Amino acid sequence: MKAIQVSEPGGPERLEYRDLSRPEPGSGQVLVRIEAIGVNFIDVYHRTGTYPLPGPFTPGSEAAGVVESVGEGVEEFKPGDRVGYTMVIGAYAELAVVPAEKLVPLPESVDARMAAAALLQGMTAHYLTTSTHALAAGQSALVHAAAGGVGGLLVQMAHGKGARVFATASTKKRSLVPPGAEAIIDYTTADFESEVMRLTEGAGVEVVYDSVGRTTFDKSLNCVGVRGVLALFGQSSGAAPPVDPSRLARRGIFLTRPSLGHYTRTRDELLWRAGEIFEQVAAGRLNVRIDRELPLSRAAEAHRLLESRQTTGKLLLIPGE
DSSP states (O other): OEEEEBSSSOSGGGOEEEEOOOOOOOTTEEEEEEEEEEEOHHHHHHHHTSSOOOSSBOOOOEEEEEEEEEOTTOOSOOTTOEEEEESOSOOSBSEEEEEGGGOEEOOTTSOHHHHHHHHHHHHHHHHIIIIISOOOTTOEEEESSTTSHHHHHHHHHHHHTTOEEEEEEOGGGGGGSOTTOSEEEETTTSOHHHHHHHHTTTOOEEEEEESSOTTTHHHHHHHEEEEEEEEEOOOTTOOOOOOOGGGGGGTTOEEEOOOGGGGOOSHHHHHHHHHHHHHHHHTTSSOOOEEEEEEGGGHHHHHHHHHTTOOSSEEEEETTO
16 A cells, blocks of 8 residues: 655655555454545654654544454444544555544545544534633633634634634734634734733633744733633644743633543543534534645645645645545
8 A cells, every 4th residue: 555654753855655565453443445634733743753753654643534444343333434533643544544442433414535624623623612611602712823724613613602702813814714703813913912901801811722832822821811721732833931830820820731632532522522523514614624635645745835834724635646
């Protein structure tokens, strides 16, 4: 089968398109013929060694396709079933072995491309708005990088819950923020902290969803209201600086660094979150923007586009093209 392999950490050129032996599922595993692969920034971190993996390895942790065969003890799935998954390394390939417990069935209304585009980012936005801080009507939220994948979904979900949404985006990406934000703050020309405090009459927001990290962290903390939450779920600008816990005492603030794995610890929770995402996509309540699709062989190009911020939606890799 064809697959991407990384032998040593480094630049996009380390993503080598190779012929590898066909994998076979073991006990509790499923062999999936992949139809679409979601490209995510964590793939870049794995490639560069920021989040090291033992090599050689096949990157990628989000995909959708069709069950090819199942291993011993697998009863939930059978050959021909349409499935999707995330948080399992090895997706940049034509075939992948996936633990059955990590797979979710795809409804007829959602094709493989949409599933590969929506699962990781959609479930991330879902846990942030329903579990990390369960937004309610009338509450307020600050969403950073609102023109991005997770940010755009956060805006839509928060607005759908009746919350006031304040979004940040750069000048050139303001138009990409989806409907639902009461105010879109251009962080290149305005001070988002001052704007948020003005818009909330000094009260601050119930929750800040911050995927940026180093360059936004201090002001994000200052935007949180009494007993509010700062959910730092990414670090696209670098790691956030150390924080003195006494700063949280100013307003009784909760600071958390969550990840999707913390919120899909059981099979029931995984199926619930994925099911709600698929339902919202099918109903048109959630718009998932796909920037472009590239053949699997052009994975290096996909990484260059992602790292240079040249995308305005989800990047997909398609095997066999």
